[in-house]
Amino acid sequence: MCFVTEVSFCESKCQKTAKRIKKKNKSNSKIKTFTKKNKKKDSETVIIEKLQAKYIDPSQITKFGDFPLSSKTLKGLRECGYHKPTEIQKETIGLALQGKDILGAAQTGSGKTLAFLIPVLEKLYCNQWTRLDGVGALVITPTRELAYQIFETLRRIGEHHDFSAGLIIGGKDLKFERNRMDQCNIIICTPGRLLQHMDENPLFDCVNMKILVLDEADRCLDMGFEQTMNAIIANLPPKRQTLLFSATQTKSVKDLARLSLKDPSYISVHENSEFGTPKELSQSYVICELQDKLSILWSFIKNHSNKKIVVFFSSCKQVKYIYEIFCKLRPGLSLLPLYVLFATDLAARGLDFPEVHWVVQADCPEDVATYIHRVGRTARYHRGGESLLMLLPREIKMVDKLTEKKIPVQKIEINPIKLNNPVRKMEAFLAKDPTLKDTAQRAFVSYAKAVFLMKDKEIFDAQSLDTNSFAKSLGLAIPPRIRFLQRLNARKENSKNQKNSFNNKANNKTYFTTESDEDDKIKNKSAIHFNKTDSENSASDDDKPTNTPFHVSDDEDSDDDNILKVKRRDHDIELPTDREMADLDMGRNKNKKPITKAAAAKKILKKENCTKEKKSELAMQYEEEDEGGIDIEKAKLVLKEEDKFDKQLFKQKVKAKHKEEKRKLKEKKKKEEEEAKDEFGESESEEEPDLSWLPDPDKIYGEKTEEEKRKLRRNIDNLEEVLKKKKKHKIEQISSSLNVNEAEELAMMLLKNK
Template sequence: MPAKTAGKPKPQHKPNKTELKKQKRKRDHEDLHKLEEAIAQLDPKSGKVKTFADLSSAISPATASGLHSSHFTNMTEIQEQAIPLALQGKDILGAAKTGSGKTLAFLVPVLEKLYREQWTEFDGLGALILSPTRELAVQIFEVLRKIGRHHAFSAGLVIGGKSLKEEAERLIRMNILVCTPGRMLQHLDQTAGFDANNLQILVLDEADRIMDLGFQSAVDALVEHLPKSRQTLMFSATQSKKVSDLARLSLKDPEYVSVHQDATTATPTTLQQHYIVTPLPEKLDTLYGFIKANVKSKIIVFLSSGKQVRFVYESFRHLQPGIPLLHLHGRQKQVARLEITNRFTAAKTSCLFATDVVARGIDFPAVDWVIQADCPEDADTYIHRVGRTARFQSNGRAVLFLDPSEEEGMIKRLEHKKIPIQKVHVKEKKKKSIKNNLQDMCFKFPDLKYLGQKAFISYTRSIHLQKDKEVFKFDDLDWDAYASSLGLPGTPQIKFQKGEDIKRIKNAPRQGMSSDSESDMDLDGAYDKKKKDKKEVRTKYDKMFERTNQDVLSSHYSKLVLDGGKEDDDEEDDFLSVKRRLNDDDVDVLTGTAPINSAKVIALGGDDLYVVDSKRREKALQSKKKMAKFRGNSSKLVFDEEGNAHEIYELQDEEDFKQQGPADEQRQKFLDSETVRVKEADVDDKLLAKQRKREKKEKRKAREAMEMAGGEGVDPQLGANGDGDDPLALLRSLPMAGEDRSDDSDAEPPKKKAKKWFQDDSDDEDAKKKSKGGKKKKGGKVIEVDQEPETLEDLEALAAGLLDG
């Protein structure tokens, strides 16, 4: 019978782990080879690549699935031209309008570069993405997390605002870093074990801002840490072509990608742009009326400084225009900035007052209006500001506020940049003056008034230091009327000096600009504080008011205490101060009377005379504190050992000292006089010591006589009845506290105190036994009595002795 297993196939050989790894490595190598071939065949100018699906053969499956999961399907113009060139490893200068999708144009090449290099977490830093602002860095990082979710790379966000030590612990394990230049340079300099020697690709978003003067030193120092053999991508809405900038970054034959270079406008075609000519004193009135008319919109209002942002936000918050208000500026802490950014992103209707911190790259969805209340410094800044609306083919509107002196120059700059803008007029019924409301609020709330002063000084500085004098004409502006429109009672005084380095002042650390009054600073950031007298006594209250990091009013109170609290204040410095003044003819200083108003003058000893011309000043005579300044400087006295007062010794003038003779002679004369005085004092001291010795001896003998008589003797210094001629003699004879009896040669050791009639020697023995820890006998204590107790005192003494036993 044949075997049943004859017709079955032989079992196949199962591959072991080593063979599986080899097969996987071979497949990965084949896939990478196919990717390289597909990338080499890409032609950005062919126009065939319109969607990310068309690009799927040239990108990894992980990136393709990440784009699909994040709902990115169609490619924008900048993505169509920049991504293929970046995948081929070329350096790129990318310029495109705001809201055209530049973020994906460099994130996809970053992921693909590390994927083709088979980068792991053990290889260190592979990609570095630089952003000029923290908000933009956070936004880039969120997009990177979405499209790179299927990759195994580790990514980190380094933007400051957190502990440097905590960031350093995670930094070494990161493959991709999104960061701001200053914080990244700090880690490269200070974090041990962290380097960028293997960096494969460097990305600069908003490159023109990063290459600007504000980041110049940080970027130059950062590039020194990076290898020369790397790929570099630079993207911005207004790209820099300067050869010096390109050389600083070591770009090799960069490809310039400008998809909107031939466009008729530099801004999106879906953006409606208008400008309003409004005088500087009426700017806040126009702004408030505009916001009131658009309470159901999403608005961003750009102002030139953080001080103005704070003042306008706090002022409008009190006025309650009927729309949620937010404010964002660079001096806020990182947690607050992120929270405000998220709140405005999620809001349907809101008004955000902001500086240029959010002017670049930030994608706020569905922004209806961008209002530039302060004129931008140049046309590029204008382009970036209006780019917060009309993003990704959506509609948007922008309004620019211009002073009549700024209109001609600024419109010329915008036309040169191909920016279409139309002039509109404000309807009279929409105008509403809030000047009186601001004055009322500044009167009621001193902190708001102080913010107004800081906003005025900040705006004045910004206009004074602008380079384009054809647009910003400082002398043509009505500063007094502008200060009044802010609600201020007067125009703050400012010293105008040349600024050495305005970028250094603007980017100064928080510690140096904590909450000091800007009225104390010149335009170049130098403080102009009055030097205090070194001899002045500083109390703890003076030190408290000198602290400049308490709140917004600390410097205001400091100025009140240090400058305004002096007695010689000028009458002109007081605001609405009413004082009663007496003329010299009204007061007869010699007689101390005043024929007019029945005033009288009192000389209290000081240089100033005190004039009493009212009941209040007469009542002040009873106050030592108020009269102290009229009593003059009192001479300080010191007391010697005998209680005699005399003035403090003062140093003799050098000239008077020389007139009395040579120094050696005066010294010898002083020594001789002091020697004589000391000898006389020694004689007196010896006589006094002998007298005290004799008195002690007499007192001791008297005390011994009293003890021998059993305490019933008569004091020899008193009469028989105890009534002597000098009843205090006994008290004088008693020994003084602290007297030393060691100098008494005849002194004998004090005798034991005389025992009472009920005491016995056994008491001492029992005491000794107790002190030695001996046990007491049970039989009790026996007291021998010489005589029967007669008085109540004797009975009490006997009872006390029994109780002690």
């Protein structure tokens, strides 16, 4: 409609101009007017065919317009300010548009997000995808923050397309997502929430899905997401295009086989470059003690107050405490936890923080890949940046590993005069605020756990940490208890003491067998096994063989049939006692060798000598047989016969138990009756009590009237009848109606009647 209105407006303007010229010149010359003709539009199918026929060599591409992209995608790229593609985009977009599987690896900040979002939009456009077709593309990322960033980029460059996109991450309203899953053409998600929808949401259907993208693929496929990703991949259609992107790309055959990649193209634009990180990134490291880290960090922030800084720690609890205490110390610039300034490795992958000047790694990264992703938050898109790595003296080996991966780092020295230590102020804040003190204690323990859980034990050793000094540097007067380290040390001490005690016993005892008794053979075999294991363990621990008084003999000229023998030279033979054999068995149990239930049962039977007597004739015959091995079929029959006697014995035990319970119940009832009789019945003693010492109630309370006496006699008669009939029942009800005087009178009369 706009185009037609514009044409009609041009025609009327030309006619008016012609009339004016005709009046001025007063000539009969005719003025011809030209109208713009509408061009016939090509159908969308023809446009798609033309685009697919334009795939060219990546080396000839200088701008996004050289790619065979739709006008809607190009318009979105222009509006977002994207004009020239980066190296990874040149190499991957053309291959992805042809439908090939891709493994893309490039340095951080090189534009990998557009390298897979553009093919996603073009894939669905060429297939003429509509909202009724359901899910056509899945983009999986390891973190929610990265998923949100990708979604915002897709929303801006795909604004002119008719596709619908959904952000499916944890922490959002699950019901809201569930009701709209069937309307999404492109889903950007994290693995956990996607699997939850696959399992619980009947509206989710990815049967027609065309393209799968894994951003930060090495993190998605590692051990943390292994089970989740296996379950997700099992629900995806086998015929699909798969794109994998990361700065540290996986080449594991196992990982690629899980994804069912078909002849993937591996593209690494910086694989042959001089450095593994961007050239514009200046990298340095400093060696410091653990207790000096916070003072160095504080002084660094104070001296770079006009810079944007990202600081990485090992755990969230460290981030929380450092953020809170530094906010109280007021360094002179704004502080933010998790994202900018203080962060964990959660923010190390994919996130684009604009114009970050410094990346400070207060704690050593787990490996080289983590280091690359951390420093990748600066020096993005050919901009400059700097990084600082703080290392403990033991962690200096990380520098060698970085050098092997072509990462240049330079050592710098810190002037101790310029350091500003805020420990005194921190101690004062912790003394005032118990909550802040608890946060500091949690940060202390979480750092020790993070170091303990690191895989590379050559670099990380939790036992070597100076915990007292580190606690003081956090503002804590006393270091908190690290329970898991205490338990670990206790186990080591127990195992060491046990080894020493056994070695002392072994130096004074001899274990030797030449008898044919089965029990003695078992004892000697256990002694051989334990001493051999103990010597191996001590050799592995101390790199020295243990001096034991035993040696294993397997000579062919031995007189006995046993293969293994234990001998002691130049000493008399002395057999071990039962207590020593029990100690040996305990030591063997703690040598990391599991004991089955059957073995434990045999051990108990041998220890207590409680062999069960066989009652059936078949079992007795089976025991008397002297054949080698076990006849399984015959053993089954024996068990069935013995089971009959066991059931009878069990019934007898149940009956005896019931009889015993009945007997105890009768005794209890009898005892209760006797106690009641003693209380309300006849007294056991026949002699009457001496009541001469009691005062005369008539003198104290006065004499009673005839009416009161009659009433008292009636009550006594009633009470006697009740006692005769029910003995003790309802006495409390009758006696409660009497006052004090009547009660005393009643007591005197009862005593006289007796």
